[in-house]
Amino acid sequence: MIFSGAYARGRAQEQLSDRAFVTAMLDVEVALARALARAGLASVAAAEELASACADASSFDVEAIGATVAANGTPVPGLLAAIRDRVSAEAGAALHRGATSQDVVDTAIMLLARRALEPVIADLTGACHACAELARRHRDAVMAGRTLLQQAAPITFGLKAAVWLDGLASVRGELVSVCVEVLALQFGGAVGTLAVLDERGLDVGAELARELGLVQPPMPWHTIRVRPARLAGSLGTALGTMAKVARDVTLLAQTEVAEASEQAGAGRGGSSTMPHKRNPVGAIAVLACAQRGPGLVAAVLGAMVQEHERAAGAWQGESGALLELLSLTGSAAASLREALELLEVDPARMRENVDELVMAESVVTALGGGAAANKIVQAAVRAAWNERRPLRDVLFEQPEVAARLGGDGLERALDPAAYLGVAGQLIDRTVAAFEQGQR
């Protein structure tokens, strides 16, 4: 679709094409042939004949293989037939020995996931660096902290960027773990016993896992779909976290707020008649991708209820959802990274936007807290709001305030920059932890 095309951005997409899928299946078949040879169950010559016949994935007709899927329910028989057409009978006999179609498809999807996650992780790393840079540069840029979309108390833009960094670094780390721990070989034969290989199945599996650089799991997982579920869950969590950051960007970019915008580059998010319009197109693309996440994760989880040794429908429905999730995560990561790298922040506007009423809590604290202080400030805030007068003027008219704080004390209590608690500490340690590679 031209529209998914719109959001199919970033290098991950290349790893998720039909061509890439065929390549991954070929990689599995070749690795299996070599594993069999190493276990003495096929000749080295047969394995190498298969390897060279499969070396050029672009020589296989992806559409023709696709056309065989409806009758078989999987692309593997079609692929095997295409390979057998190219090799000797001996090599053909060694091909796919011991495996079932699902072994090849599941393992190929694990390979695709690993290949697609590499650029995803790179883009998330880039997005983290952009946040770290924003956090450092604007460490002390005071702005309104907002709760329930209302100004509540002051923060710094550095803190906001560090919160983003915290979230993005966390999901980035999770995806790195997924690559190492979750992505695994599938190899069990028709019903998980590898009976065709007699008692040598686990040895061949070990060689095959080594060949492909994947974990050898303790048990085939044909109908135990914990691995796809974890992959999906991590992708969904990454999409949700990226969307939080993107949501903040779109809110900061509102005409009435105007505290940040994606730098309008050549034709980016602009409008021919409205140069003031700087649509945050990167952030919007992230939000559009993330919109799809929860439903796709639900599809993968819903597909876990698989019958007996291999499932009738649920397995066949899972792969599309997983690959779509990988594609959307890739698009979102590429878009977010770009949006953050281009983010233009207006600290002056941030400071201007801070409503002085957000300092009420601070004045109460300065007055020593407690019911009495609270009452004075409440009355003053209400008067300032109703009469549209500056809060400081109203407060200074209160004898107790004047007496207790004096002009300077009141000024200090009303200064947002002096009411930031541990914002600086949080920023510094979050940025440092990321940059020192601890996250």
Place this chain on the structure above:
Amino acid sequence: MIFSGAYARGRAQEQLSDRAFVTAMLDVEVALARALARAGLASVAAAEELASACADASSFDVEAIGATVAANGTPVPGLLAAIRDRVSAEAGAALHRGATSQDVVDTAIMLLARRALEPVIADLTGACHACAELARRHRDAVMAGRTLLQQAAPITFGLKAAVWLDGLASVRGELVSVCVEVLALQFGGAVGTLAVLDERGLDVGAELARELGLVQPPMPWHTIRVRPARLAGSLGTALGTMAKVARDVTLLAQTEVAEASEQAGAGRGGSSTMPHKRNPVGAIAVLACAQRGPGLVAAVLGAMVQEHERAAGAWQGESGALLELLSLTGSAAASLREALELLEVDPARMRENVDELVMAESVVTALGGGAAANKIVQAAVRAAWNERRPLRDVLFEQPEVAARLGGDGLERALDPAAYLGVAGQLIDRTVAAFEQGQR
């Protein structure tokens, strides 16, 4: 994806390609030009120049248009530029007048939906006819009714097929209504006021709706997504209903049940070494498609929360989910129709499979019901189960049973064919209602 390729079956797919999407957008632009001309807001010459420039959709470069989406967030500016390259300045000025990109995309998707639903409805009609035929042919074929996957009481295969027909006819009817009532024109301009057309916007909209054969809604629905939600809900309901039928087919096809199978045609669902294996590939494809339904409907519903006059992300994320739903529904309908048309039923095996214990309730009724009758039958059933003896023998040893029913009466009470209640009535009226076009 080669895998979605696998399930992208049926004629609906042709209506959901990038090419079809560009065609639909061109249709909208041409219809708008003609509507403007009819309202006196453009010249007939300009409208007809546009119409001929857009007549051959295949002359537009779909990939090039797709490449413009990332920067603009929609394919419309890229498409407009391609059209303007082909026409005079006057025609170019009339092009797209009054509309916003979302008007074109939303309306194009409505057109695609209508075009894709046509073959979907045809396939559902075919599936209904297949069920009606099965219901009629096997009206009196006794089989076990099963609850909680346990045999419970007798039914006929005719009743099962009529229940399938009831469900499929219902969702078929709902999709027909959707075409007529839900699919509507979108036309509101930038913020829903059609300000560019001054006070003539609604007149142009009326002409445009007529031109496209779509409902003119009372109000633009840029951010009121009830129409997409209804379309999605109906598609999701159709998928779920088809999956219920498919689930029954896979259960009946189990080796141990063997009451029905998808007729193994040339290579269909077969296995080279296991000719006894008749994988119900059509039913499995339906189940695989349906696995994706709930999550996609959730995505469309989740995208309803759209900001102000046009949304930042939610709208952009909705279309992919809608089109995927249409594609899956199309595949499922094509697969289910084929599976039902090929369904081979084994009434003898059905009768054999009926466990005589399912007649216990019938014997209680024959004995006049009540606590005493119940107690007698319970004891007999338990004895038959424990001693693995025929229930009739155990029952006949009971003096009260022999006295009250006699041999013939007991035989009758144990005859599943005599304990079918209104099964025949339900079948007849369901088949008749469908065939008389009342559903």
Place this chain on the structure above:
Amino acid sequence: MIFSGAYARGRAQEQLSDRAFVTAMLDVEVALARALARAGLASVAAAEELASACADASSFDVEAIGATVAANGTPVPGLLAAIRDRVSAEAGAALHRGATSQDVVDTAIMLLARRALEPVIADLTGACHACAELARRHRDAVMAGRTLLQQAAPITFGLKAAVWLDGLASVRGELVSVCVEVLALQFGGAVGTLAVLDERGLDVGAELARELGLVQPPMPWHTIRVRPARLAGSLGTALGTMAKVARDVTLLAQTEVAEASEQAGAGRGGSSTMPHKRNPVGAIAVLACAQRGPGLVAAVLGAMVQEHERAAGAWQGESGALLELLSLTGSAAASLREALELLEVDPARMRENVDELVMAESVVTALGGGAAANKIVQAAVRAAWNERRPLRDVLFEQPEVAARLGGDGLERALDPAAYLGVAGQLIDRTVAAFEQGQR
């Protein structure tokens, strides 16, 4: 949960308690006894004895019945035992005759749905009236139309309120239809044949439907879950539409926008130290409820794949999701109605917030459109933006603008109130259609 307690608002909740559920099941059993009596299959005395034994639902021990559910998988056997304890043997024999547990539970849930939808529809009607009133009162109140969270072109608040009305009236109408067409009797006995009633099942069903005021469906729908799916879809669509309105309210209530707020009543959404803070608590409650909608609809759709004559798990998992959806829709409707009835709008602030740059498109139109006009205005807008000068001043320095429009013409072209297209027409007809009961 104390939290769902928080959002369990409105009168619908009373219809969704355990007590209400027991009441509904009693209503079904009593109606069945009367239907049997009317069909001559039970004595009137037995039916009336059952009716009086069940008349006081509060005399049944809900917790005790609940405690029987785990062993049976349904509350019906426990309920029947409790009724039989109260009646004669004859009445006990008539009780539940012909029905299966699922008949009672499904029908009871349909009754609950109808009872809960009544206040939901009333609250939606109230919310529609509030919108109509807002639309009429602020018909000409100019404000910024916003797309992608950026100001785009002028609208009126009346139009925004009319758009809300359009959406709410639409989902209100859909729920009315659901009550009439979707909510139906379930009555099929163990496997759908009503065999216990021999050939009289459909007659009894007709009486039973009449007794309960529900549709008699053409076929039992034990495993064809189109009705629950439609109910769920309509509730999900209603939640999504309400959330769109609520989202707009929260955005308008932002400190920096301040165009509307939920009138802060006694302690409502206020904060002791921050009287300027007027948290839109009603709108937030709507958004919180709606957050749950898509996943619950997905659960109901996912539960459609039910085996054979009655399902093993999917049916049992469906009811909780349906009742939760009803409860959330009830809460959301009550909260939204209140929020809209309390909505305080600030038309002066709306007008002030309109950025003059949104009039660029209007000036182009006034200059006659086309490439030349476009170029002039683009340059002017860019200059105004960069130099932070009023657009009108920059434009008036352009000889062509001055010559062509003059001061008055330019003033008119820059007047948002003169660039509203069909906003007034749309408002008037939407309000009129609603108030004349056409929607």
Place this chain on the structure above:
Amino acid sequence: MIFSGAYARGRAQEQLSDRAFVTAMLDVEVALARALARAGLASVAAAEELASACADASSFDVEAIGATVAANGTPVPGLLAAIRDRVSAEAGAALHRGATSQDVVDTAIMLLARRALEPVIADLTGACHACAELARRHRDAVMAGRTLLQQAAPITFGLKAAVWLDGLASVRGELVSVCVEVLALQFGGAVGTLAVLDERGLDVGAELARELGLVQPPMPWHTIRVRPARLAGSLGTALGTMAKVARDVTLLAQTEVAEASEQAGAGRGGSSTMPHKRNPVGAIAVLACAQRGPGLVAAVLGAMVQEHERAAGAWQGESGALLELLSLTGSAAASLREALELLEVDPARMRENVDELVMAESVVTALGGGAAANKIVQAAVRAAWNERRPLRDVLFEQPEVAARLGGDGLERALDPAAYLGVAGQLIDRTVAAFEQGQR
């Protein structure tokens, strides 16, 4: 609801009541007071006064607190008012110092999750032990392996049980990790700066985390919802895995298969008139709970898109979904454990059910594989199927088979027990790993 009541099983439920939620919030407030005291920001006397005022959670009026939620959007202000009523002004001033409502609610939910997960993990451990026992006992019990619901090749019931163990041990381990790594303190004050505590916020947070035994996160996670998302994902994965096991149990328990049943205890899953009916009620309860999982995980993921420093709606909607997920996982684990502990396996029936045609692949292998062997066996299988004769007889008529294998060799090739590959190895190492605590 009486129905959720039905599925609200196991000890986890006690930890998820309103009462338990109030208790957890009280625990947070007391721990905070002590942390403040330890940091020198409150007196030890005040902290201990608060601790004794809150010691008896049952003395708080849960309903009254619940009634305050609608106005405030959270139960915390109502709870604080109830505590302040009981303590001196000094203690009242120390109460909740530095915290915001969301700090208390989020942390309380983390405590509830930890408390509810303890029995969940215990039940999963019990279920694992039951699987290990089944795997060991039936290590060599041959049965049909089934793919796409068709018999495919032999396995043992030991292998099936070991596959279940593999899945359950994996999700059990994941939930243990969640308790240790994911469940964390929330403490950030109004906007994450802890400004009320000046620069001491992180010190107080460290003490508070220690007091509660929770991780102190690097940053408040008010709007970074990775932790709730991970918790939800793990619960959803656990539900899906349990449902796979339960699905297998219901399929094995089918009347026509009858290889396993949940031992019908006193009234468990039985039917008064059908003693042959042994409804697998435990497995069905698991499936019913799992039906809700994907949609609830989707709700939590969909709620990740939270605005600025604290969210308007998404946060408020998340907690209900999380607590529901915990409750359903608790019910499912309790039901599954019971079902597996009661599982009655019929190895004789398993062996009987094996269709000899599943040995075709084995004969091909015995004949040396390759095209010729394949062709012979194919023809024989087809003949056996069509003529309903024993495969061995047909094969033995083939001269090549007789010559090559002889009677004994053919017998061996047709023996399912001799064609089990690495089944035994997989069972042994999976059981050993679990029992040695490596999983």
